[in-house]
Amino acid sequence: MLEVKNLKVRYGNLTIVDDVSFSINEGQWLMIVGPNGAGKSTIIRAVSQGAPYTGEVFLYDKKIEEYKPYERARIIGVLAQSNYVNYPFTVREVIRLGRYAYAPGIFSRQSEEDERYISEAIEMTGLGSLLNKSVLTLSGGELQRVFLAQLFAQNPRILLLDEPTNHLDLLYQKQVFALIQDWLKTPGRAVVSVVHDLSLARAYGRQALLLDKGKIKALGDIDEVLNPKNLDMVYSMDVYAWMRSKLEQWR
Numbered sequence: 001m002l003e004v005k006n007l008k009v010r011y012g013n014l015t016i017v018d019d020v021s022f023s024i025n026e027g028q029w030l031m032i033v034g035p036n037g038a039g040k041s042t043i044i045r046a047v048s049q050g051a052p053y054t055g056e057v058f059l060y061d062k063k064i065e066e067y068k069p070y071e072r073a074r075i076i077g078v079l080a081q082s083n084y085v086n087y088p089f090t091v092r093e094v095i096r097l098g099r100y101a102y103a104p105g106i107f108s109r110q111s112e113e114d115e116r117y118i119s120e121a122i123e124m125t126g127l128g129s130l131l132n133k134s135v136l137t138l139s140g141g142e143l144q145r146v147f148l149a150q151l152f153a154q155n156p157r158i159l160l161l162d163e164p165t166n167h168l169d170l171l172y173q174k175q176v177f178a179l180i181q182d183w184l185k186t187p188g189r190a191v192v193s194v195v196h197d198l199s200l201a202r203a204y205g206r207q208a209l210l211l212d213k214g215k216i217k218a219l220g221d222i223d224e225v226l227n228p229k230n231l232d233m234v235y236s237m238d239v240y241a242w243m244r245s246k247l248e249q250w251r
Contacts, residue, residue, distance in 0.1 A: 141172030
């Protein structure tokens, strides 16, 4: 579905992402993990065409730059790390924007298919009671669910998520990841997400890409990638011992 070859991102003399290659197939959830400054979010921005890069990105064996923007939007949905809004749109209006890539014209009315995907997205995210509220009045967790609903309404085949539960409390973390997990159950879909919390990565991911200073340290099955040797090398600490010590506090 998605293949990234020799991706490199440089800003001046600073290399942020250095020769990164990976692919994602139907049904897979790839977790991109690593320390702060490893280049995780930059990969999402580059693949979604939001940052300049060298290398190649393919969607279904076709170079991504050969797609028109609306064509890319029908295949890839992107959720940023944080979504700042300063317009008083309602929840319903923001979710409806997810169907923009399918509109035949700027002022065209939405079709029955549009309405179906919008309704399904609202139901999946449990936002029915908030539809007429301004997004300016929502909590961080509610707002993140609104933008996730917008993505679901967009009905892409691939989700690119940059720390989708950043700054959210435990309940919202669980809700958001469970929603993504349910979305992935439909055939023909895949997810790539940047995740800071290794416990969440282990709980929901199937594959992992471990980054350090812009380079790949390990790539593959999540249990093999997030092993003690790899994590100790990248995080410069005994990660397993630290995780166990935190668990002991609850016993």
